[in-house]
Amino acid sequence: MSLGRLTRGDESAPxxxxxHLGVGAFHRGHxxxxxxxxxxxxxxxxGILGVSLRSGKVAEQLNPQGGAYTLVEQDERNISTELVxxxxxxxxxxxxxxxxxxxxxxxxxxxxxxxITEKGYCHQPSDGxxxxxxxxxxxxxAHPDAPVTAIGFLVYAMQSRIAKGxxxxxxxxxxxxxxxGLLLQNLILAFAERISPxxxxxxxxxxxxxxxxxxxxxxxxxxxxxxxFCQVLDVDDQAIVVTEPFHQWxxxxxxxxxxxxxxxxxxxxxxxxxxxxxxxxxxxxxxxxAIAYIGKLSGFDTVSAAVQHxxxxxxxxELMLTELLPSLIIPPEINVYHYCxxxxxxxxxxxxxxxxxxxxxxxxxxxxxxxMKPLTYQLNHGLCAERLYFAxxxxxxxxxGKGLNGEPMxxxxxxxxxxxxxxNSDVKLWVESILALPNxxxxxxxxxxxxxxSITHWLTRLQYVDSPMALLSEVIxxxxx
Ligand code: NAI
Ligand code: CS2
Numbered sequence: 231m232s233l234g235r236l237t238r239g240d241e242s243a244p245x246x247x248x249x250h251l252g253v254g255a256f257h258r259g260h261x262x263x264x265x266x267x268x269x270x271x272x273x274x275x276x277g278i279l280g281v282s283l284r285s286g287k288v289a290e291q292l293n294p295q296g297g298a299y300t301l302v303e304q305d306e307r308n309i310s311t312e313l314v315x316x317x318x319x320x321x322x323x324x325x326x327x328x329x330x331x332x333x334x335x336x337x338x339x340x341x342x343x344x345x346i347t348e349k350g351y352c353h354q355p356s357d358g359x360x361x362x363x364x365x366x367x368x369x370x371x372a373h374p375d376a377p378v379t380a381i382g383f384l385v386y387a388m389q390s391r392i393a394k395g396x397x398x399x400x401x402x403x404x405x406x407x408x409x410x411g412l413l414l415q416n417l418i419l420a421f422a423e424r425i426s427p428x429x430x431x432x433x434x435x436x437x438x439x440x441x442x443x444x445x446x447x448x449x450x451x452x453x454x455x456x457x458x459f460c461q462v463l464d465v466d467d468q469a470i471v472v473t474e475p476f477h478q479w480x481x482x483x484x485x486x487x488x489x490x491x492x493x494x495x496x497x498x499x500x501x502x503x504x505x506x507x508x509x510x511x512x513x514x515x516x517x518x519x520a521i522a523y524i525g526k527l528s529g530f531d532t533v534s535a536a537v538q539h540x541x542x543x544x545x546x547x548e549l550m551l552t553e554l555l556p557s558l559i560i561p562p563e564i565n566v567y568h569y570c571x572x573x574x575x576x577x578x579x580x581x582x583x584x585x586x587x588x589x590x591x592x593x594x595x596x597x598x599x600x601x602m603k604p605l606t607y608q609l610n611h612g613l614c615a616e617r618l619y620f621a622x623x624x625x626x627x628x629x630x631g632k633g634l635n636g637e638p639m640x641x642x643x644x645x646x647x648x649x650x651x652x653x654n655s656d657v658k659l660w661v662e663s664i665l666a667l668p669n670x671x672x673x674x675x676x677x678x679x680x681x682x683x684s685i686t687h688w689l690t691r692l693q694y695v696d697s698p699m700a701l702l703s704e705v706i707x708x709x710x711x
Pocket of ligand 1: 251252256257282283284346348349350379404405406450
C-alpha cells in the first residue's frame with residue numbers, strides 16, 4: 231500500500247520573517263531546525279520562506295508538504311525524529327525571479343540567510359574578491375529584473391527596499407567560509423559599487439552581515455534510505471533529513487531588526503565568531519577534506535569506513551594536533567583535545583552515510599580556507615607540515631580524474647577541466663602547474679621550494695602504491711624526523 235504524503239497536520243504556517251537562499255539538506259538539518267525550536271520556545275514571526283536559485287526539486291519536495299519535513303537524528307546508540315515546521319514554502323528563482331525579488335523586498339523580512347555552497351558566492355577563493363569575470367555576475371549586472379546569483383538578488387532587493395524606504399534586513403551567511411558575513415558584505419558592496427557608489431554607501435550604513443560558525447554533519451540522503459525511513463515513519467516524506475545528534479551554532483549578535491530566540495535553544499550569541507570559526511574550519515573541515523581525498527583513493531566510500539582504519543585514525547589525530555591546531559586561538563571554554571576526540575567520534579558514526587565523494591566536491595573552493603592558513607603558519611614557524619603535504623598530494627592525484635590503479639575519479643569542481651589539464655608525467659611539473667593555478671594558493675606558498683619538493687615527494691610515492699594507506703607509516707616517520 232502506498233504511504234500518504236506528510237503534511238503540517240494541524241499546525242498553521244508561521245508568518246514569514248526570514249528568507250533563506252539554498253534550501254539544501256544542511257539548512258533543513260540546522261538553521262530551519264534551530265528556528266523551529268526557537269519559535270516553539272519563544273514564539274515570534276520567524277517563518278522561513280525558502281528560495282532555490284537552481285533546480286525546482288526541493289520545491290517539489292516541500293511545497294506539497296506545506297514546508298514540513300522530518301528530521302532524523304541518529305548515531306549508534308539513539309535515533310529520534312522530529313517534525314520541523316519553520317519552513318513555509320519554497321520559491322524557484324529561475325521560474326520566476328521577480329517573485330523572489332518581491333519576497334526579498336517585503337517589509338516583513340528581517341533576516342536573509344544563505345547556504346548556497348562556497349561556489350555560490352562567485353568570489354576568488356584566494357583573496358575573497360568578487361570575480362567580475364564570472365559570466366553570472368556579468369549577467370546580473372546587465373539584468374536587474376532577473377538576476378541569477380545570490381549577490382545579484384540581494385543587491386537589487388536592497389536597492390528596491392532603500393528606494394521604497396523599507397528598513398534593512400540582516401544577511402546571515404551559513405556557509406563554511408572564513409569570516410562568512412564579512413566576505414559576503416564585501417562581495418555585495420563590490421557589486422553595488424558598480425551600480426552606484428551611493429547605493430554601496432547606503433547598504434554599508436544600513437545592512438548588517440553577522441558572521442557565524444555552523445556545525446552539524448548533514449549528509450545528502452539517497453532514495454533507498456529515504457524510503458526505508460518513510461516505511462518506519464509510515465508516511466511519505468520527500469524532504470526528510472538524517473543528521474547526527476551534535477549541533478553547534480555560534481553567531482555574531484548584530485541583527486538590525488531582531489532575530490529568533492536561537493540562544494534559548496542552544497545557539498551561542500557572541501561579539502566575535504572568529505576563533506570558533508577558524509577552529510571548526512581547520513580541525514573539522516580540514517580533517518574532513520583529508521579523509522575525502524585519501525579515503526577516495528583508498529577505496530573508502532564513506533567517512534566512517536575510512537576512519538575505522540587504525541593507522542589512518544592515527545594520521546588524522548596527528549594531523550589535527552600537530553599541523554591544524556598550532557595556528558589557532560582556541561576559545562577559553564573549549565578543551566581542544568576533547569574537541570578533536572569528539573570529531574573522530576563524530577566521523578565514526580556509521581549511521582550517517584557521509585560519502586567521501588560529497589566532501590571531495592568543489593575542492594578548489596574549500597581547500598584555501600581549510601588548509602592554507604595552517605600550512606602558511608607551519609611554514610613561517612619552521613613547523614612540520616608533512617601530513618598536509620601528503621593530503622595535498624592526494625587531492626592533486628584525485629583531481630587528475632584517475633585513482634592509483636587507473637580507476638576513474640569523479641571530479642566535481644568549478645575548474646575540473648583546468649585541474650585535469652595540469653597533469654604531467656613529470657610529477658614536479660604537475661605539482662608546479664597545480665600550485666600556479668590562478669586565485670587558489672598564496673603566492674608565497676606556491677613558490678616555496680620546500681612546499682613544491684614535499685608535495686612532489688608524496689605525489690611521486692603515490693605512483694608506486696595501490697593505496698595511500700600503504701604510505702601512512704612513511705608519512706608518520708618523516709613527520710617525526
Ligand atoms: P545541498 O547540495 O543539499 O544543497 C546545496 C544548495 O546550494 C542547494 O539549494 C543548491 O541549489 C544551492 N547551490 C548550489 N550551487 C549554487 C550556486 N552556484 N549558486 C546558488 N546556489 C547554489 O548541500 P548542503 O548539504 O545543504 O550544503 C550546503 C552548504 O552548507 C555547504 O556547501 C556548506 O557551506 C554548508 N554546510 C553544510 C554542512 C553539511 O554537513 N551538509 C554542514 C555545515 C555547513
Ligand atoms: C564537509 C562539511 O561537505 C563538506 O565539505 O566538510 O559540509 C561538513 O559536513 C560540515 O561542515 C559539518 O559541520
